[in-house]
Every structure is written in structure tokens, then in C-alpha cells.
Amino acid sequence: MAVLIVTDNYFFIQGLSHMADDFCYIGCAGSFDSELARRQCAALSADDYVIIHFAHLDHILCFYRYYLSHSLAKVIVAPDAKVC
Numbered sequence: 001m002a003v004l005i006v007t008d009n010y011f012f013i014q015g016l017s018h019m020a021d022d023f024c025y026i027g028c029a030g031s032f033d034s035e036l037a038r039r040q041c042a043a044l045s046a047d048d049y050v051i052i053h054f055a056h057l058d059h060i061l062c063f064y065r066y067y068l069s070h071s072l073a074k075v076i077v078a079p080d081a082k083v084c
Contacts, residue, residue: 004040004073006063007053009080037066044073055080 007013044050050067052075054060060077068075 002044002048003051004044004048004067005051005053006067007080008059009053009055012053012080038070041067041071044071046072046074048073050075051078052076053078053080 005013005016048071050071050073052060052063052067054063060079064075064077067073
């Protein structure tokens with residue numbers, strides 16, 4: 001099982017980075033239509049998870065749709081609670 005966390009929250013990334021190991025990749029989201037995103041999707045299996053963590057609904061929907069349709073992993077949305 002692996003976990004991919006997709007977020008634009010720098011402090012969330014920093015807070016989790018010390019807990020990451022070989023099975024968890026934490027990175028700042030760029031474009032979901034990039035070579036990195038395609039490689040990440042190809043590496044995910046049905047036993048893996050993608051956690052999407054954004055404050056803006058449009059970002060959540062774009063990344064949710066992308067990972068849901070391009071990977072076998074289970075996609076979880078964990079909205080960022082900060083006020084926009």
C-alpha cells in the first residue's frame with residue numbers, strides 16, 4: 001500500500017514530510033496534466049490511496065476527477081479548512 005498526498009498547502013507538506021517513508025510521497029501540486037502526474041498514476045495500484053487536500057473547490061474537483069479516472073487507487077478528499 002502506498003499513499004500519494006496532493007496538496008498546495010506548504011505547511012501541511014512540511015508537517016507531514018517527517019512522517020513520510022518509502023510508501024508515502026508528499027508533494028506540492030503542480031499541474032495534474034504533467035509528466036509527474038502521469039508517472040504517479042501509472043505507479044498506483046488498487047491497494048493504494050490518493051489524498052487530495054485543497055481549500056478551493058475547483059482544485060479539489062480537477063484533481064479528484066483526474067486521479068479517479070487515471071489511476072486504480074482509492075481517491076479521498078480531505079478539504080483544507082482555511083478560509084478562502
